[in-house]
Amino acid sequence: MTNNNRKFFVELVLLTVIIFLFLFQHGTKTRFLTAMVFGFFRWLPLG
Numbered sequence: 001m002t003n004n005n006r007k008f009f010v011e012l013v014l015l016t017v018i019i020f021l022f023l024f025q026h027g028t029k030t031r032f033l034t035a036m037v038f039g040f041f042r043w044l045p046l047g
Contacts, residue, residue, distance in 0.1 A: 015039050015043060019032065019035050
C-alpha cells in the first residue's frame with residue numbers, strides 16, 4: 001500500500017512537471033486547465 005502510494009505520488013509530480021512545461025511552451029491557460037483536468041481524471045482511477 002505504501003509503495004503503491006509513493007509510486008502514485010511520483011507519477012503525479014512528473015505529470016505536474018509535464019503540465020507546467022506544456023503551459024510555458026504554449027502560454028494558454030485554457031489549454032493548461034484542460035490538460036490538468038484530463039490528467040487528474042486519467043491518474044485517479046489508476047491510484
